[in-house]
Amino acid sequence: MLPAAAMTTPIYLDHHATTPIDPRVLDAMLPSLRDEFGNPSSRHHAFGRRAAARVEEARERVAQALGARYADVVFTSGATESNAIAIQGVARTHPGAHLVTTAIEHRAVLDTCRRLEREGWRLTVVPVDRHGRVDPQHIRDALAPDTVLVSVMAANNEIGTVQPLAEIGAALRDSQALFHVDATQAVGRVALDVEALGIDLLSLSAHKIYGPKGVGALYRRRRPRRVELQPLVDGGGQEDGLRPGTLNVPGIVGLGVACELAVACRDEENARLHALRERLLAHLTRSLDGLTVNGHPQWRLAGNLNIGIDGVEPEALLLGLPELALSAGAACASASARPSHVLEAIGASGSATRAALRFGLGRFNTAEEIDRAAALVVARVRALRAAR
Numbered sequence: 001m002l003p004a005a006a007m008t009t010p011i012y013l014d015h016h017a018t019t020p021i022d023p024r025v026l027d028a029m030l031p032s033l034r035d036e037f038g039n040p041s042s043r044h045h046a047f048g049r050r051a052a053a054r055v056e057e058a059r060e061r062v063a064q065a066l067g068a069r070y071a072d073v074v075f076t077s078g079a080t081e082s083n084a085i086a087i088q089g090v091a092r093t094h095p096g097a098h099l100v101t102t103a104i105e106h107r108a109v110l111d112t113c114r115r116l117e118r119e120g121w122r123l124t125v126v127p128v129d130r131h132g133r134v135d136p137q138h139i140r141d142a143l144a145p146d147t148v149l150v151s152v153m154a155a156n157n158e159i160g161t162v163q164p165l166a167e168i169g170a171a172l173r174d175s176q177a178l179f180h181v182d183a184t185q186a187v188g189r190v191a192l193d194v195e196a197l198g199i200d201l202l203s204l205s206a207h208k209i210y211g212p213k214g215v216g217a218l219y220r221r222r223r224p225r226r227v228e229l230q231p232l233v234d235g236g237g238q239e240d241g242l243r244p245g246t247l248n249v250p251g252i253v254g255l256g257v258a259c260e261l262a263v264a265c266r267d268e269e270n271a272r273l274h275a276l277r278e279r280l281l282a283h284l285t286r287s288l289d290g291l292t293v294n295g296h297p298q299w300r301l302a303g304n305l306n307i308g309i310d311g312v313e314p315e316a317l318l319l320g321l322p323e324l325a326l327s328a329g330a331a332c333a334s335a336s337a338r339p340s341h342v343l344e345a346i347g348a349s350g351s352a353t354r355a356a357l358r359f360g361l362g363r364f365n366t367a368e369e370i371d372r373a374a375a376l377v378v379a380r381v382r383a384l385r386a387a388r
């Protein structure tokens with residue numbers, strides 16, 4: 001192995017997996033890591049009150065980013081936990097009822113729903129079209145008199161497809177079913193307004209929006225109809241009893257600032273990332289044949305490019321690209337890897353000689369990095385094809 005100093009840092013193109021922390025977020029967090037270390041539950045002294053004030057400022061920032069009421073934001077450890085509190089919380093309030101979700105949800109949603117199904121709830125998994133989009137009519141058709149929850153992600157983490165949330169929210173307006181949205185990949189990339197979209201529950205995570213890892217939030221509607229959730233954990237009653245445990249104050253402060261920046265930067269960042277992505281795609285398609293873009297041609301996250309490449313083995317491709325940090329979006333990146341349920345759901349699950357690469361472009365990527373990444377991928381694919 002090379003000594004660390006001899007290794008050059010790869011170009012980071014994996015922003016769906018996680019994002020680097022924005023220096024402005026880090027700066028905002030530092031006081032809470034140094035001097036303002038109080039426990040926000042210690043209301044009887046200044047340290048605690050100071051920490052509590054920071055938490056409440058962050059709550060306001062998260063609420064603003066979602067068009068939500070301040071009191072409806074619950075801090076969690078991330079989107080996995082937010083999804084669990086939302087889905088299990090609703091389901092366990094209605095034993096044996098009916099749940100609806102889609103075939104391309106993150107495992108945190110799909111596996112939670114499947115566990116509930118094994119435990120006696122009924123589950124309908126709605127299919128998506130070949131671009132990964134859900135038809136709101138299919139959601140409407142799936143509803144039963146006892147449907148208590150419909151969970152649809154705002155944007156997919158593999159192929160970037162953005163779902164028609166407004167239409168789905170409208171389809172649910174006259175039903176008893178609550179609308180949960182996993183917005184982990186969408187905050188700061190897609191306009192989200194819980195009132196306009198008719199959303200009752202929404203999950204998000206700081207580390208996908210240039211904030212710290214291990215912190216997230218759940219929006220839970222309380223008005224006009226209060227969403228009842230059965231808590232998963234017992235403890236000190238924090239966060240309205242929904243997520244007890246001492247709050248991660250520095251993380252929460254970071255999440256608040258990350259949300260604020262994400263919304264403030266959204267339009268400019270989307271335009272920049274879209275231009276970079278098109279530049280990357282143009283370079284690749286100019287130089288290589290046998291490429292397919294996975295995901296929706298129009299309704300797709302600006303920084304997402306999931307591309308199928310014929311005639312190369314997924315593993316060989318990635319192993320030969322140590323200068324790039326990106327993900328295999330492949331159905332079979334290795335013999336032991338689980339196939340991508342998302343690519344399977346859109347009918348693009350590939351084969352042993354078809355690789356899929358997931359590029360996730362982000363805030364700090366430059367045009368030079370994109371050109372270098374494209375050149376490296378082209379060279380590697382050509383070399384692998386020549387060796388066949």
Ligand SMILES: Cc1ncc(COP(=O)(O)O)c(C=O)c1O
Pocket residue numbers: 016017077078079080081106108153155156157182184185204205206216
């Ligand atoms: C769509 C989606 N939902 C949920 C998660 C889980 O988020 P966290 O890492 O905050 O638990 C992720 C992260 O990959 C995601 O992309």
